[in-house]
Amino acid sequence: MNGFTKISLRVSLLLVVCFALSRGAAGTVDDAQSFALQAAEPYVKEGFQVREDYWGGDLGSGEKKAVRQQLFKGNEYWFWLGTEVERAKVSVHIYDSEGKLAEQPDSWEKGHFAAAHVIPKSTGSYFVIVAVEESPEERTHWALVYGFR
Amino acid sequence: MTAFSRSLKFSAIALIGATLYAHAAQAPQRIDVKQMSKRVENVVVPLPNEIFGALNKLGSVNWREYVRTEKSSNFTERPRIALLLGTVIADGFIAVQAEDAPAVKEIGQRVLNLSKGIGVGNSITPHAKAITDAADKRKWENVRQELDRTQSSVQAAMNEVHDEKLSQLVSLGGWLRGTQVLTSVVTKHFSPDGAELLHQPDLLVHFRAQLQAMPEFNLPIIREIQSALDEVRPLVDVGSSHISPDSVRKINEITNRLDSGIVTRD
Numbered sequence: 023m024n025g026f027t028k029i030s031l032r033v034s035l036l037l038v039v040c041f042a043l044s045r046g047a048a049g050t051v052d053d054a055q056s057f058a059l060q061a062a063e064p065y066v067k068e069g070f071q072v073r074e075d076y077w078g079g080d081l082g083s084g085e086k087k088a089v090r091q092q093l094f095k096g097n098e099y100w101f102w103l104g105t106e107v108e109r110a111k112v113s114v115h116i117y118d119s120e121g122k123l124a125e126q127p128d129s130w131e132k133g134h135f136a137a138a139h140v141i142p143k144s145t146g147s148y149f150v151i152v153a154v155e156e157s158p159e160e161r162t163h164w165a166l167v168y169g170f171r
Numbered sequence: 172m173t174a175f176s177r178s179l180k181f182s183a184i185a186l187i188g189a190t191l192y193a194h195a196a197q198a199p200q201r202i203d204v205k206q207m208s209k210r211v212e213n214v215v216v217p218l219p220n221e222i223f224g225a226l227n228k229l230g231s232v233n234w235r236e237y238v239r240t241e242k243s244s245n246f247t248e249r250p251r252i253a254l255l256l257g258t259v260i261a262d263g264f265i266a267v268q269a270e271d272a273p274a275v276k277e278i279g280q281r282v283l284n285l286s287k288g289i290g291v292g293n294s295i296t297p298h299a300k301a302i303t304d305a306a307d308k309r310k311w312e313n314v315r316q317e318l319d320r321t322q323s324s325v326q327a328a329m330n331e332v333h334d335e336k337l338s339q340l341v342s343l344g345g346w347l348r349g350t351q352v353l354t355s356v357v358t359k360h361f362s363p364d365g366a367e368l369l370h371q372p373d374l375l376v377h378f379r380a381q382l383q384a385m386p387e388f389n390l391p392i393i394r395e396i397q398s399a400l401d402e403v404r405p406l407v408d409v410g411s412s413h414i415s416p417d418s419v420r421k422i423n424e425i426t427n428r429l430d431s432g433i434v435t436r437d
Contacts, residue, residue: 092215
């Protein structure tokens with residue numbers, strides 16, 4: 023192997039390692055989902071069935087996104103939001119079809135986790151509003167999971 | 172209790188109260204729905220067991236009456252297989268409600284065969300095995316979870332190969348079968364609360380828009396579902412009024428017709 027090939031190989035290897043590290047640091051929506059599921063864990067013991075599907079993406083600091091969700095009277099729901107950016111602050115809130123805040127007072131926000139508890143007064147469409155309130159990152163991945171019983 | 176500890180307790184209660192108030196103050200009590208509707212990017216389609224759970228709380232349902240295990244026609248058209256797959260997964264949830272282990276196992280096998288027919292069998296094999304194992308042990312919660320995982324894996328596999336439209340048909344098939352059973356139960360034992368579970372106008376709009384965007388799936392059953400959604404919408408889009416027994420019966424007739432179209436060859 024000549025000197026040029028050796029150097030090229032080393033540089034390529036270095037680039038691959040740098041790329042892998044930067045990907046690792048940036049995280050993914052799947053990472054955010056694992057945090058959302060972590061927030062959901064204690065509720066599973068209380069009989070909540072957590073759905074396999076999740077919704078996610080990335081948001082800038084101060085940005086919001088809405089998800090429309092059909093809820094059924096008689097069921098009780100928890101929505102859990104998470105991000106892998108540990109210094110971020112996220113929030114999730116639920117509004118009914120008329121735009122009125124519909125969540126229970128035990129809904130909570132704790133840094134990069136947030137949860138909203140809903141016992142629907144009527145069957146219909148609700149708005150789930152997710153937000154990245156603060157984040158040191160330019161874009162912050164988020165994932166939302168929900169469970170019902 | 173000393174005066175100090177009393178004041179400490181009072182301070183703690185005040186602090187908790189203040190924290191709760193602070194939290195409540197963070198979220199606006201109202202939002203502009205029209206403005207927010209423009210920002211909605213995702214619509215979540217409920218699983219049949221979510222509706223069945225709410226229905227169960229209104230009174231006991233004889234789920235065995237709705238268990239279906241007979242084999243449906245074999246299709247070669249992928250949209251038809253996708254619709255049928257959604258329907259069969261919904262049948263799985265019904266069999267779980269009925270706690271019918273042989274039916275659950277048979278349905279698990281059918282789900283696997285249909286998934287193979289649509290090219291996503293590999294992602295389903297472990298779930299089909301888990302369904303059978305959990306049904307043998309009568310662990311119904313695990314079966315429910317595996318059915319949910321099955322649907323999620325099927326749809327993820329479809330999305331991966333850019334078959335999102337087929338994935339949407341799986342959800343639609345499940346929703347139609349769920350609605351058929353819901354309306355059968357409520358028709359038999361009518362209650363305003365039971366009928367209210369049909370109040371899903373936004374989902375109808377969502378499905379209608381998705382079908383509209385599938386001109387390449389030029390099949391009679393797809394066209395039939397499109398016009399049926401238009402028939403159903405005014406029956407459930409009643410605002411704060413009640414959905415009538417007659418409307419429930421009509422929706423049941425419509426969904427029976429569609430179900431028969433989904434499971435049998437034209």
